[in-house]
Amino acid sequence: MAREKGWKGKESRERLLAAAIDEFANQGFHKTKVSTIVTRAGLTQPAFYLYFSSKEAIFDEVVNDFHERLRMMMKTIRMEPGIETEDVPKRVLFAVETLFRFLAENPNLTRIGLFQTPEAKKIKEELAFMVVENLRAEQQAGYFHPDLSMEIVAECLVGIVERLTVSQLFSKKSNAESLAAQVVHLLMYGMFAHGSVLREKP
Amino acid sequence: MAREKGWKGKESRERLLAAAIDEFANQGFHKTKVSTIVTRAGLTQPAFYLYFSSKEAIFDEVVNDFHERLRMMMKTIRMEPGIETEDVPKRVLFAVETLFRFLAENPNLTRIGLFQTPEAKKIKEELAFMVVENLRAEQQAGYFHPDLSMEIVAECLVGIVERLTVSQLFSKKSNAESLAAQVVHLLMYGMFAHGSVLREKP
Amino acid sequence: MAREKGWKGKESRERLLAAAIDEFANQGFHKTKVSTIVTRAGLTQPAFYLYFSSKEAIFDEVVNDFHERLRMMMKTIRMEPGIETEDVPKRVLFAVETLFRFLAENPNLTRIGLFQTPEAKKIKEELAFMVVENLRAEQQAGYFHPDLSMEIVAECLVGIVERLTVSQLFSKKSNAESLAAQVVHLLMYGMFAHGSVLREKP
Amino acid sequence: MAREKGWKGKESRERLLAAAIDEFANQGFHKTKVSTIVTRAGLTQPAFYLYFSSKEAIFDEVVNDFHERLRMMMKTIRMEPGIETEDVPKRVLFAVETLFRFLAENPNLTRIGLFQTPEAKKIKEELAFMVVENLRAEQQAGYFHPDLSMEIVAECLVGIVERLTVSQLFSKKSNAESLAAQVVHLLMYGMFAHGSVLREKP
DNA sequence: AATGAATGAGGCTTCATTCAT
DNA sequence: CATGAATGAAGCCTCATTCAT
Structure with missing residues (x-):
């Protein structure tokens, strides 16, 4: 058989x-x-x-599966402490890109698990918390501006990811790589014209 | 009587x-x-x-009223072309702060009009479009990094505002002024420690 | 005043x-x-x-007023017993024509009082009863075919009036006079071609 | 099973x-x-x-089914052209009797489909139209009085059928056969006493 | 003589869920 | 493993009618 x-x-x-x-x-x-x-x-x-067992049960299962997978992915992009300072942008870029890719590859699940369920609140907090953890060490190492609240930055990143996922990724106006590059650059160097490294990128 | x-x-x-x-x-x-x-x-x-006339009708009225007010507010924060370059950060700051304040003052309407109704899509696009218009002139004046896509930056700002409104404003973890200052600084100068002006801020 | x-x-x-x-x-x-x-x-x-006092009350008033007027009109077209035999067709014609005219002049009331209200049943019975009375004497005088049931004939006439009122009068396809003439001729002489007097009519 | x-x-x-x-x-x-x-x-x-799917839907189904059956029955009583002249009364009698029988056998459906629904208008027009078609040939053959409008006669017949159905059939005061015989005789020969053939009928 | 505002009563319809097979 | 058939619960909406002024 x-x-x-x-x-x-x-x-x-x-x-x-x-x-x-x-x-x-x-x-x-x-x-x-x-x-x-x-x-x-x-x-x-x-x-x-x-x-x-019910309509709610299947919804919850969908949500939980997605969140589980998202958490797994989040583990893979968490930066180990003690990373070389000059590697930080690269690592951040990798993390953001990976996240974008994951969401782009699961648009329906993302819509449900990130924008419909009240559970989304929790997972976004987890995401923000992970980002905070990742960033805090660098900040203490003087790498990031000391007056910036890493909590706020983390929330900003989460908001950016949410919005771009919907407006760029789902509509296929842009892809994960391009988006990640721009986002990281923006967050790292800001909009002002001086001292950018973006031009050196491929 | x-x-x-x-x-x-x-x-x-x-x-x-x-x-x-x-x-x-x-x-x-x-x-x-x-x-x-x-x-x-x-x-x-x-x-x-x-x-x-129906449950839908009252919902729509709530949404439309809110969007109408939001549009009016958006008009007041639109930057006139020909603004002095050194005034840009101030104006941007004012705009973001005004927006945050508006959303913070209408949490329930914001929840409905920005996060529940499908119409939210449209108003966010309008918001992003207004931001793009505001930024493009400065970019062409060499004020902003030429390789940055203002569309993406605008979407990032919209995402940031959405997220911080929910996570900071509604929960009263932070207020409109503080949030606006941090967001604008982040977007203008980035996270890196060099050449910041944040320290000079009050 | x-x-x-x-x-x-x-x-x-x-x-x-x-x-x-x-x-x-x-x-x-x-x-x-x-x-x-x-x-x-x-x-x-x-x-x-x-x-x-209620929606039903106004409806009933409309119906009763109309029926009252219809009854009055019916009195005026009732043939006195002892009428000259040769006058019968003329009198019948007059009656039918008057009836048609009355209905044509009150289309809305007719629609209500003859076709909508359950009370219509009664008034139609009265109408048929009056017709029967009118015809019976003539039948007994040998004027009408002895095997015909005047009750049935009366009902036929009522049905004809009902139908033609709707299909011809209300739609203005025909008028009371013409209709009455044709109806009376049809009922008096039938459809067959022999021995008609219709041709002699103006 | x-x-x-x-x-x-x-x-x-x-x-x-x-x-x-x-x-x-x-x-x-x-x-x-x-x-x-x-x-x-x-x-x-x-x-x-x-x-x-709704209360209206079941009503419509009832009406449409009845009208469909009525139309089928109407087909079976339509007279073929070229019928022998002397057969006409017989055929007309058969048609009227069949119609009466159909209505008598379906009193509730008739009440709905002939007296309640606005759709009744259409089916009555179709009925009248069929009658007209049936009569016109005979009229042109000189069988029926040339000055009679077959349209009016047809409408009369429809009205008669309507009325007698309600007043005689539904109340069981009379039956289809008897009613048909009287109606046909009345329409063919009229009420006057001369030259009738009614007496020869069984 | 009339109105602004409100309600009691009840009907139609939808949907997740279950029973019996 | 699956279905035909059915239901409990509940929500939206309408309409004639009335209260208070």
């Missing part, structure tokens, strides 16, 4: 999830009807409750 | 609006029930329909 | 009635709203209840 | 239709409540919307 036992059930579950993600992302939780999800999955309503 | 004719009706309408704004802001459109709104306004359900 | 006391009230009452008749006739009882009636009469809802 | 799949649903749908027809016919559209229909069908309100 090419397909083991339980395969069909898993298939159905996946189809339900896929349909639900699409609906939630584009219609929001309330406008999404269980009846639509099951129809799109080629099933009937009772079948839905074979796999999920 | 202590109060003119039509006063009572306007009062009721206002109470309905106030209740609706509070409910919409804190429960969202779908969880907000007309029955709750009218109860909070000390009325019965049919009275609601004396003043608004 | 050109207008005596109470004039204004009567005026309002008339306007309400006029509006109600038009609405009832064209929308039916249920689709007609008190709010529409008063608006068309240039009044407010409570004013309505100054003159009529 | 004693009954095939889908049987129960169809049963419920039929019960809903039956209840609806009865309510509509006797209470009219507006006084008929969905809640009554479902109660009579032994179901709850949401079940109604499993089978019909």
Whole structure:
């Protein structure tokens, strides 16, 4: 047998999830009807409750899965303490780019997990907190301006990422690399014309 | 007559609006029930329909009023072309501060008009567009780094404002003035420690 | 004073009635709203209840007034017994024509009083009964075919009048005189071509 | 399985239709409540919307089905051109009788489809039109009086049928056969006593 | 003679969820 | 593993009618 036992059930579950993600992302939780999800999955309503205990349950599962994956990704971009000072911009750039890429690759999940669920609040705080941690060491090393509140900077970065994800990434006006470069440069050097290194970039 | 004719009706309408704004802001459109709104306004359900044609209608009115006021405020912070170069940071600071203050003073309306309604998309685009217009002249005057995309910078500013409004303003962790100063400094000079003017600020 | 006391009230009452008749006739009882009636009469809802105790009351008044007038008219077209045999067709023609004219002149009232209200049943029975009375004597005098049921004939006439009123009179495709002539001829002589007198008519 | 799949649903749908027809016919559209229909069908309100999209939808379905059947019946009573002249009365009699029988057998549907819905206008026009077509050939063959307007005659017949259906058929005062015979005789030969053939009928 | 403001009552419809098979 | 059929709960909205002035 090419397909083991339980395969069909898993298939159905996946189809339900896929349909639900699409609906939630584009219609929001309330406008999404269980009846639509099951129809799109080629099933009937009772079948839905074979796999999920409620409409809220499937929404939560989608959100939690996404947040889990996001947290994992966040671990990979956390800078170890003791990093070489001159490597900081590079590391920051890598982190931002990776984050952008992750969100761009999961637009529907991002819409749900970052813009619809109240849980988004928490994950954004975590994200901001990680950024703060990453930045604080450099600031204490005199690398960053001492009067800047790293908390505020971190929130700014989160806001920038949120906004650009929607306005540039989802609309494909720009890509993760380009965006990350510009954002990092902006945050590092500011808008003023003097002393920039942007010109030296490829 | 202590109060003119039509006063009572306007009062009721206002109470309905106030209740609706509070409910919409804190429960969202779908969880907000007309029955709750009218109860909070000390009325019965049919009275609601004396003043608004539907639940959607009152939501739209709230949103449109807010957007209208936001647009008016945006006009007042638009920089006239031909501004003195050395005044730019001051003007930008004023603009950002005014914007923050406006949002901080209308938290519920902001929640509705900036984070709940799909119409928010449009007004944010308008906001970003206004910022772009404001910045472009300075960039062409060599004031801002030529390789920076003002569109992206504008979107960043919008994202920053969105995020800080929620995380700092609504939670009263910070106020409009302080936030505006930090944001403008960050965007103007970046995070790096060299050549800052922040220290000279009051 | 050109207008005596109470004039204004009567005026309002008339306007309400006029509006109600038009609405009832064209929308039916249920689709007609008190709010529409008063608006068309240039009044407010409570004013309505100054003159009529309910929506049903005004409807009934309209119906009863019309039926009263219809009954009066029916009296005028009732044939006295002992009429000369050769005058019968003339008298029948007169009766039918008068009836058509009455209905044509009151299209809205007819729509209400003959086609909408359940009371129509009664008045139509009365109408049919009058016709029966009118015809029976002639039948007993051998004037009409003895095997024909005058009850049925009377009902036929009522049905014809109903239908032609709607299809010809209201649409102005034909007028009372022409219709009456054709109907009476048809009923008197039938459709067959032999022995008609229609040709001799003007 | 004693009954095939889908049987129960169809049963419920039929019960809903039956209840609806009865309510509509006797209470009219507006006084008929969905809640009554479902109660009579032994179901709850949401079940109604499993089978019909709205109260209006079920009404329309009832009307359309009836009109469809009526149209089919009308086809069967349409006289082919080239019919033998002496057969005309027989054919007309058959047609009228068939029509009466159809209406008598469907009193509730007739009440709805012929007296309640605005759509009745159309079907009556179609009926009149068919009658006109049937009569015109005979008139041109000299069979019917040349000065009679077949349009008017047709409308008369429609009116007669309408009226007798209500006053005789529904009340069971008379039956289709008897009514048809009298109506046809009346229209063919008129009320006058001379030259009738009614006496020769069984 | 009339109005601004409000309400009681009730109907239609939707949706997540479950029962029985 | 899945379905046909059904329901509980609840929300939106309408309309005739009335209160207080």
